[in-house]
Amino acid sequence: MSELHGEPYQPQSGFMKWMESRLPIMGLLYPTAVTFPTPRNLNYWWTFGGILMFCLTVQIMTGIVLAMHYVPHVDMAFESVEHIMRDVNFGWLLRYVHANGGSMFFIAVYIHMFRGLYYGSYKAPREILWILGVVLFILMMATAFMGYVLPWGQMSFWGATVITSLFSAIPYVGDMITQLLWGGFAVDNPTLNRFFSLHYLLPFMIVGVVVLHIWALHVTGNNNPTGLNVKSKQDTLPFHPFYTAKDGFALVVFILFFAMFVFFAPNILGDPINYEKANSLVTPEHIVPEWYFLPFYAILRAIPDKLGGVIVMFGAIMVLFILPWLDTSKVRSASFRPLYRQFFWVLVIVCIGLGYLGAKPPEGAYVVWSRILTAYYFFHFLVILPVLGLVERPRTLPQSITQSVLGKDDGGQAESKG
Amino acid sequence: MKTHRKLKTLGRFGLSAVAAAMLLLSPADSSRAAGEGATLPSIDWSFSGPFGTFDQGQLQRGYKVFREVCSACHSMNLVSFRNLAEEGGPGFSPEQVKVIASEFEVEDGPNDDGDMFMRPAIASDRFPTPFDNEQIARLANGGAFPPDLSLLAKARVGGVDYLYALLTGYEEAPADMELAVGMNYNAYFPGHQIAMPQPIFEGSVDYDDGTPGTVDNYSQDVAAFMMWAAEPKLEARHKLGFKVFLFLLIFSGLLYAAKRKVWSTVH
Ligand code: HEM
Numbered sequence: 001m002s003e004l005h006g007e008p009y010q011p012q013s014g015f016m017k018w019m020e021s022r023l024p025i026m027g028l029l030y031p032t033a034v035t036f037p038t039p040r041n042l043n044y045w046w047t048f049g050g051i052l053m054f055c056l057t058v059q060i061m062t063g064i065v066l067a068m069h070y071v072p073h074v075d076m077a078f079e080s081v082e083h084i085m086r087d088v089n090f091g092w093l094l095r096y097v098h099a100n101g102g103s104m105f106f107i108a109v110y111i112h113m114f115r116g117l118y119y120g121s122y123k124a125p126r127e128i129l130w131i132l133g134v135v136l137f138i139l140m141m142a143t144a145f146m147g148y149v150l151p152w153g154q155m156s157f158w159g160a161t162v163i164t165s166l167f168s169a170i171p172y173v174g175d176m177i178t179q180l181l182w183g184g185f186a187v188d189n190p191t192l193n194r195f196f197s198l199h200y201l202l203p204f205m206i207v208g209v210v211v212l213h214i215w216a217l218h219v220t221g222n223n224n225p226t227g228l229n230v231k232s233k234q235d236t237l238p239f240h241p242f243y244t245a246k247d248g249f250a251l252v253v254f255i256l257f258f259a260m261f262v263f264f265a266p267n268i269l270g271d272p273i274n275y276e277k278a279n280s281l282v283t284p285e286h287i288v289p290e291w292y293f294l295p296f297y298a299i300l301r302a303i304p305d306k307l308g309g310v311i312v313m314f315g316a317i318m319v320l321f322i323l324p325w326l327d328t329s330k331v332r333s334a335s336f337r338p339l340y341r342q343f344f345w346v347l348v349i350v351c352i353g354l355g356y357l358g359a360k361p362p363e364g365a366y367v368v369w370s371r372i373l374t375a376y377y378f379f380h381f382l383v384i385l386p387v388l389g390l391v392e393r394p395r396t397l398p399q400s401i402t403q404s405v406l407g408k409d410d411g412g413q414a415e416s417k418g
Numbered sequence: 419m420k421t422h423r424k425l426k427t428l429g430r431f432g433l434s435a436v437a438a439a440m441l442l443l444s445p446a447d448s449s450r451a452a453g454e455g456a457t458l459p460s461i462d463w464s465f466s467g468p469f470g471t472f473d474q475g476q477l478q479r480g481y482k483v484f485r486e487v488c489s490a491c492h493s494m495n496l497v498s499f500r501n502l503a504e505e506g507g508p509g510f511s512p513e514q515v516k517v518i519a520s521e522f523e524v525e526d527g528p529n530d531d532g533d534m535f536m537r538p539a540i541a542s543d544r545f546p547t548p549f550d551n552e553q554i555a556r557l558a559n560g561g562a563f564p565p566d567l568s569l570l571a572k573a574r575v576g577g578v579d580y581l582y583a584l585l586t587g588y589e590e591a592p593a594d595m596e597l598a599v600g601m602n603y604n605a606y607f608p609g610h611q612i613a614m615p616q617p618i619f620e621g622s623v624d625y626d627d628g629t630p631g632t633v634d635n636y637s638q639d640v641a642a643f644m645m646w647a648a649e650p651k652l653e654a655r656h657k658l659g660f661k662v663f664l665f666l667l668i669f670s671g672l673l674y675a676a677k678r679k680v681w682s683t684v685h
Contacts, residue, residue, distance in 0.1 A: 245676055263660075276565075
């Protein structure tokens with residue numbers, strides 16, 4: 001299958017003709033970003049891809065400026081962040097945008113991923129597109145984890161200590177890996193230095209994988225709410241102006257939501273104890289990661305054995321890699337899969353439940369529930385999905401995307417009506 | 419198909435079971451607030467809400483309480499004297515700040531003879547620490563360390579409400595509770611035993627603006643001052659936030675209209 005293309009670029013001005021015969025960059029971008037044929041029925045859940053690109057750009061831009069004022073040293077990191085907050089012009093804005101931007105990024109990526117789960121966007125021919133997405137998710141988690149260490153507050157330090165220590169559970173090489181991460185025998189200055197370096201590097205690796213992700217998207221084209229393949233030209237619209245208008249509107253609404261946190265509740269998503277400087281002698285009462293890691297943290301602590309917990313936690317992400325082959329259904333969209341749709345919502349609630357449990361102390365009923373929900377999480381992917389595809393009777397599919405939108409496939413008349 | 423229906427009921431059942439479990443579990447949540455069960459009094463602060471601003475008079479009084487009481491034991495490392503005259507703060511004039519600063523001695527040096535020396539503080543100096551090091555601070559406070567106050571309003575669950583509650587929360591210990599030596603009972607401190615003795619009493623500080631010198635007023639004022647110290651850009655943030663919000667609201671309205679127009683040809 002070759003790449004999907006929209007109308008080719010026709011240079012108008014003399015300069016652009018001159019340019020295109022030397023570097024045909026518009027010829028490359030135009031059919032993939034401007035006239036790209038996009039299913040006409042995409043709903044607002046499809047706007048989150050663009051929103052994610054916005055988030056990445058914001059993190060990189062604010063991050064670069066923060067890095068000009070930030071000092072990656074255990075004696076100065078905490079104070080340098082406060083210097084940014086107090087003395088750097090609009091430093092408070094930069095930092096609050098960057099710190100809350102991390103959370104917004106994860107809100108958007110979770111919506112984006114569940115969108116994929118609901119509409120079966122991971123199924124053939126989009127397996128690689130989905131897998132690249134999972135790679136992006138892992139890179140984001142690594143980036144955010146190391147970023148959270150940088151302000152060198154109490155939770156930065158203790159979160160880093162707990163999470164890096166996990167690697168020591170790996171047989172034979174565990175201690176070596178942990179010492180490599182630490183640059184010594186505990187979380188200390190060398191750890192902070194390498195985390196800063198990697199926190200600066202990983203976002204650019206994310207940019208690279210995003211390019212691959214979009215490339216893969218432009219080979220297969222978008223999935224859509226019906227899950228049907230695009231069959232004719234009238235099933236699609238050029239990306240611009242239709243989806244630039246829709247994505248643009250959704251993006252501004254998202255920024256409005258983002259701004260609410262930045263300006264009116266900038267610390268609500270963070271742990272207060274991170275405003276206390278790291279102290280290796282005082283352990284906080286509850287060590288809790290940022291909210292976006294909580295479901296995985298709950299899974300980790302559900303397993304009584306350290307190595308087992310680590311394996312199961314990583315397994316929870318790894319299972320996403322093989323998801324395209326676990327789901328046996330021929331139908332993509334949950335809209336036409338009455339049973340899968342219910343199991344999808346159960347999974348959403350289970351994940352939220354795990355997030356809730358991740359914030360609780362690992363004791364009593366909380367542990368019991370973490371175990372039940374963890375088991376269910378794997379049960380969903382490893383048992384329900386394969387079986388469901390075989391036993392479920394899907395609803396009748398519409399004939400085409402156009403038919404699903406207009407109630408009838410009118411052979412292209414719709415385009416010209418008022 | 420029989421399996422079909424069974425699976426469907428199973429799905430429904432799963433959904434409602436999980437939802438019910440979540441409901442059952444959730445009330446346990448509220449007990450983890452600061453002070454372990456003691457609910458914090460909620461004060462109507464002038465700076466809360468999206469349009470909140472600091473009350474300059476209150477910050478000036480709060481500064482006085484900090485200066486005359488708390489600064490004997492607590493540092494405020496991240497705040498410079500000059501900050502007291504900056505916009506969105508207590509609103510002291512630069513001249514007043516010079517006077518305020520000169521009441522403190524700070525170490526400087528080395529001079530040309532290689533000696534460290536003491537001099538009166540100037541506006542650009544940070545608030546000096548009352549103790550030379552942590553060890554000496556602990557020695558003077560029965561082994562406990564009085565934490566730096568710069569960020570405490572953001573570093574505790576409950577924030578500024580907790581600070582107010584803590585300062586007004588000194589009570590007689592319940593009869594069945596054995597206090598450790600040098601410890602004081604406080605209704606809001608986690609564990610209820612705090613090494614800090616009750617710092618303020620009725621009349622501890624003379625207010626010069628006629629505000630009654632009650633423990634309640636002192637506590638509110640110094641808590642507000644600590645909020646400002648932790649978040650000196652709060653007013654700038656609220657002001658800019660309002661403009662950004664207004665802009666985004668209008669802009670999103672325009673974009674929605676544009677989107678409707680563009681799509682009107684294909685729906
Ligand atoms: C994938 C994108 C990124 C994510 C998810 C992310 C996330 C984070 C998070 C969660 C923090 C801790 C904020 C806090 O609690 O104070 C942080 C801090 C920081 N990040 Fe990033 N970041 C990203 C990209 C970048 C980039 C590209 C740079 C630099 C070029 C950067 C530079 C910094 C610096 C200097 C800090 C420490 C200052 C501070 O704590 O505010 N970040 N980041």
